[in-house]
Amino acid sequence: MATIVPLTDAVADLVRDGDVVAVEGTPALIPYAAAHEVIRLRRKDLTLVRMSVDVLGDQLVGAGCARRLVFSWAGGPGEGALHRIQDALGHGWPAPLEIEEHSHAGMAARYVAGASGLPFGVLRGYAGTDLPQYTASVRTVRCPFTGEELAAVSALNPDVAIVHARRADRSGNVLLDGPGGVCKEAVLAAHRSLVTVEEIVDDLGPATGATVLPSFAITAVAHAPGGAAPSGAAGPHDREDDSHRAWDEVSRDRARFGRWLEGIRTP
Template identity: 65%
Template sequence: MAKIVSLADGIAELVHDGDVVALEGFTHLIPFAAGHEIIRQGRRGLTLVRMTPDVIYDQLIGAGCASRLVFSWGGNPGVGSLHRFRDAVQHSWPVPLELEEHSHAGMANRYVAGASGLPFAVLRGYTGTDLPRHTATIRSVDCPFTGETLTALPALRPDVTVVHAQRADRAGNVQMWGITGVQKEAVLAARRSLVTVEELVDELTPVPGQVVLPGWAITAVARVPGGAHPSYTQGYSVRDNDFYRDWDAISRDRDTFRAWIARHVLTTEVPA
């Protein structure tokens, strides 16, 4: 059964220097508050994994938490580039950043393989692209039944996956709905997991299109209202589009970025 913890305690216990860490969420339910706690606790040498790294990964990279990024697309959605990401790749600031790039389908299938306890995923993607020449984890394999050449990718097994959801009951069963992306697979593939939620309830009320993660599959749950801001949580909050636009200017300059992190992350704490 998942245990109920504070966000600070959850990150302290579950996220360690050098870990492979996935903070998943697609368009909404992006675990910003948890990412900020990782920055506050000064984690270093992380391999960050995510299908679509956006602003929270820009912040983690700019804060010096990451040494490697495994991903399939990176950008500030609807705005443009991630300038802290670009600075790390192009100028090694604040530390060099190694890249492992895949397709969306490749990343999703790697999570599925990890969640299924399989050593690798098989798909028809990547054919005719440059990715196999630049990414050592993309291999080819011949089907033993048809002889067809397919693509094989190693399973993704993060040390810890962090996601945000709408609610959990007091036994640690988590309920989420809306655009849920690969959160379920990323949690099931991980060795440890932390779910931040808008609220804790005595009983989960069924919702159309819901995904329920059972408490036995989750390590810890933390109540963090607004934990997805500036992304949104369906039924609880709306997307802060102004923040995404403002981030472009904030993140372009190193000193402006550092001042923002100092004011809005390092000196801000989430109530226990």
């Protein structure tokens, strides 16, 4: 059963140095509040797993929390660059960054395998591309029925998964807004999980079109109203706000990023 705990306590308890941490949700309902707790607690040597790496990934890398990135797309708002990640890759600042690079289909298959208790996922993917040459978690497998060669990707079982959702009830059951992305799979694949929510209610209400994650499959729920800001919280397709887009200017300059980091660490 999930326990309902304050956000800082949840992150302090669940996210440990050296962990493989999946942070999912995009383009809205991104768990920024939880990620900022990770930064405040100065967690380090994390492997950040995230299909679409965006501003949140840039912040965690720039803050020196992650030494490895497992991803399938990485770009800033409006197709801009992620300067903190570029700086880490190109200049090892503030620390060198390793990457493990996939396609979205491959990452999704890896989460599904992890959530299903299987050692690998299988897909018609990667064929003819240069990705397998650089990504050890992509191999091939021969179908025992047809003899066809297919891509095999190793299962993802993160130490901890973090996602943000609209609401939970007092027992820790969580209502995910629609099935978009891989939030459900990330939680079910991880050894531990934290779901931050906009509100905690007596009754989740009608779940038509939504996905309910039962309390027994979640480690902790934390009440974090506005916890997805500056990404939207109204629904899976809500727009990011202007401060999200203004990230490019903060990220571009180490000193300016340093001031942003100070602001996060001294709330």
